[in-house]
Amino acid sequence: GAGVSQSPSNKVTEKGKDVELRCDPISGHTALYWYRQSLGQGLEFLIYFQGNSAPDKSGLPSDRFSAERTGGSVSTLTIQRTQQEDSAVYLCASSLPPGGGSYNEQFFGPGTRLTVL
Amino acid sequence: GESVGLHLPTLSVQEGDNSIINCAYSNSASDYFIWYKQESGKGPQFIIDIRSNMDKRQGQRVTVLLNKTVKHLSLQIAATQPGDSAVYFCATRGGSQGNLIFGKGTKLSVKP
Numbered sequence: 179g180a181g182v183s184q185s186p187s188n189k190v191t192e193k194g195k196d197v198e199l200r201c202d203p204i205s206g207h208t209a210l211y212w213y214r215q216s217l218g219q220g221l222e223f224l225i226y227f228q229g230n231s232a233p234d235k236s237g238l239p240s241d242r243f244s245a246e247r248t249g250g251s252v253s254t255l256t257i258q259r260t261q262q263e264d265s266a267v268y269l270c271a272s273s274l275p276p277g278g279g280s281y282n283e284q285f286f287g288p289g290t291r292l293t294v295l
Numbered sequence: 296g297e298s299v300g301l302h303l304p305t306l307s308v309q310e311g312d313n314s315i316i317n318c319a320y321s322n323s324a325s326d327y328f329i330w331y332k333q334e335s336g337k338g339p340q341f342i343i344d345i346r347s348n349m350d351k352r353q354g355q356r357v358t359v360l361l362n363k364t365v366k367h368l369s370l371q372i373a374a375t376q377p378g379d380s381a382v383y384f385c386a387t388r389g390g391s392q393g394n395l396i397f398g399k400g401t402k403l404s405v406k407p
Contacts, residue, residue, distance in 0.1 A: 211394055220384055220397035221339070237394070269338050281327055281388065284395065286338030
């Protein structure tokens with residue numbers, strides 16, 4: 179079946195502009211995660227959605243970052259007033275709901291490479 | 296706080312040799328560990344996982360070893376192939392919500 183998809187694959191923007199990154203999770207996956215990967219670094223957790231629960235925003239680096247998940251499916255990560263340090267690959271992952279001591283594999287999309295000039 | 300790190304940033308091996316990629320973690324309460332493989336331009340792909348109540352787990356050509364005493368994790372790849380060339384990340388579960396905490400990654404290069 180279809181995996182996690184993200185769009186755009188590449189985004190170049192000017193400092194100060196707003197950007198929106200989109201994630202389409204695997205159908206039926208109620209958990210959705212956003213991560214950021216800076217050049218040569220590991221992935222940094224940003225935000226987590228699970229069903230209709232309030233999202234876990236504990237990883238968002240500043241109030242310029244926000245995310246929505248409409249209808250429990252598609253998610254949009256918005257970065258306002260972009261800065262050069264926001265340049266990174268933004269990865270989305272989805273999974274079946276975690277909990278009960280079990281772990282459900284997170285399936286990652288290909289990412290959106292954001293470059294802020 | 297939780298942190299996951301890798302001992303070596305790059306590893307170069309000859310095709311057919313075995314590869315060992317190491318990882319250290321800091322939180323002794325970590326109960327679940329995962330190895331991911333990331334090829335260029337792609338998202339991470341799950342390889343193998345291990346729970347803290349185990350010290351070894353084997354998959355197809357891969358073995359993960361966990362040493363809780365020294366908080367060390369390793370990934371062994373048998374008979375390394377060119378297709379194994381990628382960046383390998385270890386990760387641990389970062390909380391009840393299931394978000395992952397990743398190490399910086401080791402780049403594995405396989406020489407033909």
